[in-house]
Amino acid sequence: MRTIINSVKLFWLLLALPGMAMLHGWWTGAIETMDMLHPTGETSARLMIAAMLIGPLAGWLGQRKWLMWLLTRRRSLGVAAFAYAVAHLVFYAIDMGSLEAILGELPIASIWTGWLALALMLPMALTSNQAAMKLLRAAWKRVQQLAYPAAVLTLLHWWWVHDGATAALVHFAPLALLWLLLALRKLNKSQTSPQAGV
């Protein structure tokens, strides 16, 4: 049982399940192309937030077993977030129907923020493997830190393109809150700790 739960393949299957359901719906005509944009985008953002929550959560709660389990799967979450973002773009392109129409929407704030977020996710996804990690060494971490501006852009893209702000904010609030808590704790520690050399 433990082997099954710890199986990376099973984890990937779980990550792919929502996508398979979406594709099935679209293929059978139950979901229109324009209605594929929201679920693909939302799933991408959810996975991105989940991947980004793990590190700060481990920093906040310490090395819990379940967090360590998730930590080893953070890369899969990130890559899956990128895959759903690509699917989001593919269905956007199908829905728009022409390059001219796509370029026509590019100056709109809600659209270019989405393009930019995806552009930032691309180098992260491409370097999400052991070979790139070895090759890039210290620079690898800097590439993965593109997740922060990508998250801000994703929030803006979601907020501006969608009918309301609530859904986007509800999703990103835990991340912002956790960062804030960690920052406050750090600030508090630096103020209370005795200064060296005094």
Added chain:
Amino acid sequence: MRSLIFAAAFGLASAAALSTATPAEATGKVKCQAGPQSGWKNVEALKAQLTKDGWKVTKAKVDGGCYEVYGVLPTGEKVEAYFHPVSFEKLYVAQRGKVLFRKSGY
């Protein structure tokens, strides 16, 4: 320090998004006080009228007591638009969240 910077970035992003969002977008919908649906005109008639005007209607449904239409304008922009279900008056048109038209009071 890094987390403080990004918490601040999130705050700024939220403020930027708020500054461009109008109240109707914040609630997500345009609201119509159009009375019971029995007094409304048929949505098919709205679709026919828009098609006659050069629109390509993709989808139409009821939202916030109005008719919400997804389609393409005669000028080519893909939009989401709201119409009053009794008068068929155009109330709101947006392209990917960018408001192209809004009737005052809505």
